[in-house]
Amino acid sequence: MSPAPHHGDQYSFALEYDGPPLPFDLPRAVPISVDDIPVASVVSQVPLSDTLSLPVVQPIVAPKNPTVKFSKELRTLGSEARVSKEVELGSERTVSPTSVIAFEDRVSQSNNVCELSGELSSSGAFEFSNVNYASGEFSDEGGSSRMLEESRGAGSSGTVEFCESFDKSGRSSSALRVSNELHQHEWASTESVLSLEYPSTRVSSLKAEDCGDARRPPVVTFDVDSDDALDGDFGGEEEAVTRPLKREPLTKGKKGSCYRCFKGNRFTEKEVCLVCDAKYCSNCVLRAMGSMPEGRKCVACIGFPIDESKRGNLGKCSRMLKRLLNELEVRQIMKAEKFCEVNQLPPEYIFVNGKPLAYEELVTLQNCPNPPKKLKPGNYWYDKVSGLWGKEGQKPSRIISPHLNVGGPIQPDASNGNTQVFINGREITKVELRMLQLAGVQCAGNPHFWVNEDGSYQEEGQKNTRGYIWGKAGTKLVCAFLSLPVPSKSSNSYGEQHSNLSSKAVPDYLDHAIIQKLLLVGCSGSGTSTIFKQAKILYNSVPFSDDERENIKLTIQSNVYAYLGVLLEGRERFEDECLGHLKKWQSSTPGNTGPGPESDEKTMYSIGTRLKVFSDWLLKTMVSGKLDAIFPAATREYAPLIEELWNDAAIKATYARRSELEMLPSVANYFLERAVKILRTDYEPSDLDILYAEGVTSSNGLACVEFSFPQSSPEETGETADLHDSLIRYQLIRVHARGLGENCKWLEMFEDVGMVIFCVSLSDYDQFTVDGNGCSTNKMVLSRKFFEAIVTHPTFEHMDFLLILNKVDQFEEKIEQVPLTKCDWFSDFHPTISRPRPNSNSNSINHNPSLGQLGSHYIAVKFKRLYSSLTGRKLYVSVVKGLEPGSVDAALKYAKEILKWSEERPNFSSSEYSMYSMEASSFSH
Numbered sequence: 017m018s019p020a021p022h023h024g025d026q027y028s029f030a031l032e033y034d035g036p037p038l039p040f041d042l043p044r045a046v047p048i049s050v051d052d053i054p055v056a057s058v059v060s061q062v063p064l065s066d067t068l069s070l071p072v073v074q075p076i077v078a079p080k081n082p083t084v085k086f087s088k089e090l091r092t093l094g095s096e097a098r099v100s101k102e103v104e105l106g107s108e109r110t111v112s113p114t115s116v117i118a119f120e121d122r123v124s125q126s127n128n129v130c131e132l133s134g135e136l137s138s139s140g141a142f143e144f145s146n147v148n149y150a151s152g153e154f155s156d157e158g159g160s161s162r163m164l165e166e167s168r169g170a171g172s173s174g175t176v177e178f179c180e181s182f183d184k185s186g187r188s189s190s191a192l193r194v195s196n197e198l199h200q201h202e203w204a205s206t207e208s209v210l211s212l213e214y215p216s217t218r219v220s221s222l223k224a225e226d227c228g229d230a231r232r233p234p235v236v237t238f239d240v241d242s243d244d245a246l247d248g249d250f251g252g253e254e255e256a257v258t259r260p261l262k263r264e265p266l267t268k269g270k271k272g273s274c275y276r277c278f279k280g281n282r283f284t285e286k287e288v289c290l291v292c293d294a295k296y297c298s299n300c301v302l303r304a305m306g307s308m309p310e311g312r313k314c315v316a317c318i319g320f321p322i323d324e325s326k327r328g329n330l331g332k333c334s335r336m337l338k339r340l341l342n343e344l345e346v347r348q349i350m351k352a353e354k355f356c357e358v359n360q361l362p363p364e365y366i367f368v369n370g371k372p373l374a375y376e377e378l379v380t381l382q383n384c385p386n387p388p389k390k391l392k393p394g395n396y397w398y399d400k401v402s403g404l405w406g407k408e409g410q411k412p413s414r415i416i417s418p419h420l421n422v423g424g425p426i427q428p429d430a431s432n433g434n435t436q437v438f439i440n441g442r443e444i445t446k447v448e449l450r451m452l453q454l455a456g457v458q459c460a461g462n463p464h465f466w467v468n469e470d471g472s473y474q475e476e477g478q479k480n481t482r483g484y485i486w487g488k489a490g491t492k493l494v495c496a497f498l499s500l501p502v503p504s505k506s507s508n509s510y511g512e513q514h515s516n517l518s519s520k521a522v523p524d525y526l527d528h529a530i531i532q533k534l535l536l537v538g539c540s541g542s543g544t545s546t547i548f549k550q551a552k553i554l555y556n557s558v559p560f561s562d563d564e565r566e567n568i569k570l571t572i573q574s575n576v577y578a579y580l581g582v583l584l585e586g587r588e589r590f591e592d593e594c595l596g597h598l599k600k601w602q603s604s605t606p607g608n609t610g611p612g613p614e615s616d617e618k619t620m621y622s623i624g625t626r627l628k629v630f631s632d633w634l635l636k637t638m639v640s641g642k643l644d645a646i647f648p649a650a651t652r653e654y655a656p657l658i659e660e661l662w663n664d665a666a667i668k669a670t671y672a673r674r675s676e677l678e679m680l681p682s683v684a685n686y687f688l689e690r691a692v693k694i695l696r697t698d699y700e701p702s703d704l705d706i707l708y709a710e711g712v713t714s715s716n717g718l719a720c721v722e723f724s725f726p727q728s729s730p731e732e733t734g735e736t737a738d739l740h741d742s743l744i745r746y747q748l749i750r751v752h753a754r755g756l757g758e759n760c761k762w763l764e765m766f767e768d769v770g771m772v773i774f775c776v777s778l779s780d781y782d783q784f785t786v787d788g789n790g791c792s793t794n795k796m797v798l799s800r801k802f803f804e805a806i807v808t809h810p811t812f813e814h815m816d817f818l819l820i821l822n823k824v825d826q827f828e829e830k831i832e833q834v835p836l837t838k839c840d841w842f843s844d845f846h847p848t849i850s851r852p853r854p855n856s857n858s859n860s861i862n863h864n865p866s867l868g869q870l871g872s873h874y875i876a877v878k879f880k881r882l883y884s885s886l887t888g889r890k891l892y893v894s895v896v897k898g899l900e901p902g903s904v905d906a907a908l909k910y911a912k913e914i915l916k917w918s919e920e921r922p923n924f925s926s927s928e929y930s931m932y933s934m935e936a937s938s939f940s941h
């Protein structure tokens with residue numbers, strides 16, 4: 017018999033590797049002290065010395081075809097006895113992402129089987145991402161393994177903790193905890209499900225009758241999980257609610273087999289008892305469950321409340337029952353299952369504002385016009401005035417019907433806010449505060465607001481309504497990406513400014529099941545708004561509403577006036593220069609009898625009086641910063657002048673020297689050449705105009721567009737069209753660097769995005785700007801600093817990053833003129849360019865990379881190294897021409913693929929995956 021582990025015991029996990037040489041060092045052993053085990057993983061009801069959970073967060077390192085032995089050893093201090101186990105990762109097999117690890121558990125004399133799937137990353141680390149763990153006995157017949165009950169933990173990507181518990185008798189039981197990188201909040205629920213297992217196995221010998229009143233067995237604590245991410249983001253803090261101990265099945269056969277005839281394995285189709293989880297094959301189910309007066313329960317479980325984790329299955333008939341029974345019978349059983357009294361949610365399991373509900377209160381809550389969705393046992397807070405509803409200690413998850421007489425009075429700390437801003441007596445959370453600020457609600461001075469169900473609000477003690485929180489078109493959008501609730505359609509009939517834009521921009525995605533959020537960030541001028549607009553144009557059938565187009569038109573016209581202003585200012589400068597030269601020449605030429613300086617001198621940059629008046633007016637207006645204010649009146653008045661101006665020789669001469677005008681952005685050419693057309697009153701901007709236009713995307717720095725990728729046709733892809741793709745909705749959230757606030761403090765509002773797309777302008781390497789401290793700084797270095805701040809931000813700890821290296825078109829031109837070493841960070845860029853051989857046929861394709869390609873590749877590697885040194889992970893990179901739709905389309909599809917990989921990694925075979933993770937293939941041009 018093996019001794020129970022004690023404090024101070026040292027576990028060691030060793031890796032033995034037998035395969036081709038590796039380019040990196042393998043960790044040989046990972047010692048873990050028992051005392052390092054987080055207390056959270058120890059089941060709290062059992063004294064620490066009785067049970068120990070041993071988490072192993074251990075990526076198994078493996079190259080392509082190795083054999084890896086994973087052995088673990090327990091050295092118990094003060095005793096010679098050892099527990100050792102060996103896990104062989106395929107001695108004859110190769111390690112594929114789905115490898116079966118079988119190991120013998122010498123302590124319990126039974127075998128455990130663990131199926132692991134994971135990925136082989138380019139660094140050679142093998143990371144579990146999908147684990148299927150079962151323990152029980154092998155049956156030796158046929159060499160196939162039979163398993164009893166199986167517990168499955170799966171995460172789209174994450175770490176796996178293998179928890180081994182020992183009780184006093186030395187019996188070991190094992191559980192897996194899977195944490196999910198993408199959906200951190202699921203961690204708690206997975207954990208809580210599994211942590212339930214221990215008490216239940218411990219009491220498995222207890223019979224139902226031993227528990228006193230059979231209908232109300234003793235209580236243990238349990239954690240409420242939520243699978244309703246949209247409804248309630250119930251992650252993080254766990255909380256305990258009392259409920260009866262789970263009833264155990266009376267009989268139990270081998271794992272995976274039917275509980276009645278003990279035949280079959282885990283692949284046999286079975287029906288499950290809603291109370292005790294006993295599973296019956298199709299031959300036994302009707303005998304085991306009888307006439308099912310309360311739905312699918314074993315006869316012995318009739319009268320017992322259902323297992324709360326199965327509440328979602330109530331009334332959802334299985335295929336097996338449909339085969340065995342006729343339609344009428346099925347309907348009756350399902351009706352009984354859903355509506356019989358004993359299967360109803362016990363009101364006392366629901367706490368509202370700290371008070372358990374009475375039966376009538378639960379009925380009120382469930383039958384109100386807008387009830388909380390999928391109500392589960394747990395602690396909730398409810399703001400009766402506004403209808404805001406949430407999990408205790410968390411931000412609101414829904415707005416339900418207000419004024420319901422349920423639960424106690426709301427507490428100020430109900431949602432655990434720390435903002436000193438109050439709504440109806442509750443201190444709101446940071447996210448809500450952010451939303452209020454974006455909705456234009458004045459929040460300075462720690463106000464206490466009174467918010468009504470329709471979103472109208474006033475400050476406490478004042479009579480006048482200050483506005484409507486959800487009234488503005490953009491606020492619902494903001495709420496959507498901050499995962500905050502908005503009033504349901506039936507309740508928002510008043511107080512909302514209905515406009516075309518708002519109804520179009522806010523689709524019913526709150527009801528959608530799958531929404532993937534992509535956060536797009538970058539320094540000023542990096543091209544984020546261009547990419548954002550491209551996404552709108554590419555994927556939305558109506559990218560811009562009429563209202564939007566009208567606003568954009570004014571923006572573009574105002575931009576063109578501004579570009580003209582820069583041109584006119586340049587003209588003045590050039591004229592002065594010329595005059596200066598002229599004067600110098602005159603004074604240095606003896607006997608010059610030409611006109612004196614007082615007389616009207618003309619240069620090639622001089623303009624007539626009419627245009628001069630216009631020029632003076634425009635420059636004055638620009639200086640006063642009122643350019644935006646004079647539209648559209650200015651267009652009506654000055655449109656006829658523009659043609660004259662544009663055709664003027666002086667302006668043409670100035671335009672020819674536009675490269676000397678620093679204030680003129682590169683897109684100005686596009687618009688100036690169309691100035692006459694654009695500044696007419698009947699101008700209508702084209703999609704291309706909008707794409708090129710500056711200042712079109714929202715001024716507060718936040719914009720959000722939702723779309724699906726169009727379904728690719730089978731001919732295109734050579735495989736069956738991926739229907740799934742077109743079902744997933746994506747939200748591209750563009751946030752301006754300035755909008756992130758000091759030290760990126762608002763970043764945490766984006767914790768639930770699936771990926772961050774970071775945009776850098778390649779052509780920034782020779783650009784300088786004045787930073788916050790008044791120093792002139794290289795813009796590429798500024799971008800790097802911002803990148804560092806974002807990737808190391810705790811909110812994005814496990815996030816995938818896609819780096820967009822934008823403006824490669826500009827970059828390729830520039831690098832031929834300006835060396836990349838102009839930027840200090842790139843001082844070690846010394847490419848050796850092999851020029852095409854002089855005698856080579858000019859028609860033959862030159863396979864040598866251009867300087868531009870070498871440069872962009874070099875910069876990508878710089879960022880990859882930086883990222884990997886900061887996070888230890890791999891950076892995805894895409895080199896993009898923001899103004900080309902195809903290029904942006906490719907980059908966004910690449911982002912989609914990355915998201916898909918992180919979800920489906922277990923489905924990749926190792927060779928496929930390692931191909932994807934090759935350095936070179938993570939570029940998309």
Ligand SMILES: Nc1nc2c(ncn2[C@@H]2O[C@H](COP(=O)(O)OP(=O)(O)OP(=O)(O)O)[C@@H](O)[C@H]2O)c(=O)[nH]1
Pocket residue numbers: 538539540541542543544545546547681682683707708709710711752822823824825826896897898899900
């Ligand atoms: N040549 C070229 N110009 C680009 C490209 N992408 C964007 N631009 C231009 O670069 C300028 C800045 O792009 P924006 O998309 O406005 O950049 P931003 O990240 O929104 O920056 P701010 O507006 O300052 O916040 C615009 O004039 C774009 O037209 C590109 O790939 N090539």
Ligand SMILES: [Mg+2]
Pocket residue numbers: 541544545546710711713
């Ligand atoms: Mg912009």
